[in-house]
Amino acid sequence: MTKKAAEPNRNKPDTAPLNTTIVACGFETDIETPVLRWDQAGGLVCPNRRGRESLNHHKKELNEAPTCAPSHYKISNPTAAYEELKQTVYQFILHYDVCYTSRHCHEVLQNSSFKGSHFYLDLDGTLYQTCDLYWKTNTAPADDKLGNERAVHVEMANLSWQALSAESSLYHLKQDAYVLGKKGWKLRLPASRRSQLLQKSYQPVVARAFGERGYFSRRINGRQVRMWDYTEAQYQTLIRLCRGINRLLPRVQLKVPVDPESGRTPLDRLKNFAQFEGVLGHAHVQAGTTEGITCKYDPGSAFNWGRLRRALGRQSSR
Ligand SMILES: [Zn+2]
The missing domain is CATH 3.40.80.10 (Peptidoglycan recognition protein-like)
Structure with a gap:
């Protein structure tokens, strides 16, 4: 092997x-x-x-x-x-x-x-x-x-959770980093970050979404963790x-x-x-x-x- x-x-x-x-x-x-x-x-x-x-x-x-x-x-x-x-x-x-x-x-x-x-x-x-x-x-x-x-x-x-504007203490987002489009919830990538991808035209859509809000929320080690899924x-x-x-x-x-x-x-x-x-x-x-x-x-x-x-x-x- x-x-x-x-x-x-x-x-x-x-x-x-x-x-x-x-x-x-x-x-x-x-x-x-x-x-x-x-x-x-x-x-x-x-x-x-x-x-x-x-x-x-x-x-x-x-x-x-x-x-x-x-x-x-x-x-x-x-x-x-x-x-x-x-x-x-x-x-x-x-x-x-x-x-x-x-x-x-x-x-x-x-x-x-x-x-x-x-x-x-x-x-x-x-x-x-x-x-x-x-x-x-x-x-x-x-x-x-x-x-x-x-x-x-x-x-x-x-x-x-930094993707949520309400919890974005690190990036101070004015709106959530994910937006619902035709193919599902998609990460809005700043142009400078998109250029870092190997596949420049890749559409970063989540693999699955939770209900209408899109993000999941479960308690982990005592903290309520809200986040969108991986691709x-x-x-x-x-x-x-x-x-x-x-x-x-x-x-x-x-x-x-x-x-x-x-x-x-x-x-x-x-x-x-x-x-x-x-x-x-x-x-x-x-x-x-x-x-x-x-x-x-x-x-x-x-x-x-x-x-x-x-x-x-x-x-x-x-
Ligand atoms: Zn870690």
Whole structure:
């Protein structure tokens, strides 16, 4: 299922316009959807990488801040490193980025001295991989402060409650960011943000809407979270990404949390959040119950956990 990055992929036609693989320790898997990687033209480089404590194929001084020059981030023995990584990482954590686009999210993370994310998932379904999965990114410390050691992360483009003018403390919107059109609720993208999309003419319409108001509203870790849904393209890429991560890192099982009584995915932080092996939301691992850790609500009230649960439960290889 995996192959060395250095080997040519003979199944891919020469005319393939974009890369479709994700990579861990140089081992690749094809997720059959466009992926802009940090090591390729047009890619975005994670501004802040760290070494994972339990891995042994990098310089240990990379485990903690400050961020070093890119040339320091070398994996000395990729094959041995990959075996260690497969034992170490067992969670894939989903986030909203509170941004218009993935490049917008990247701008925000570049302004931080420690934050990063392995993946960004843009409105049009384009995936960015910003560094090899060997590295740790500080995306979700979790309530035990060990969350990033055991996880890989994706930041999905969505403004969350900042899309509502009444709650837009960050962007001070004069009107809601979504408007109801012929095709459904659509995100109004400022021209400067639209130009950041890979597919410039993409229409960012929500995958599903709630009633006449469009946005969903559910309580998560004590806060009423109001937000519009992600796009259909984002769900399709996310499902492929989950399968790809599972192929590369099999301890990240193709499952999400399920409440045995309701049969639904809970939204609040889980009791056993540190042990769960699979796909989780940031809110599932971080309610801010520890000193210095903030309460989180992502991927939010609109995220369709049922769809992801059903998709991952299917036997299909994709
Ligand atoms: Zn988050």
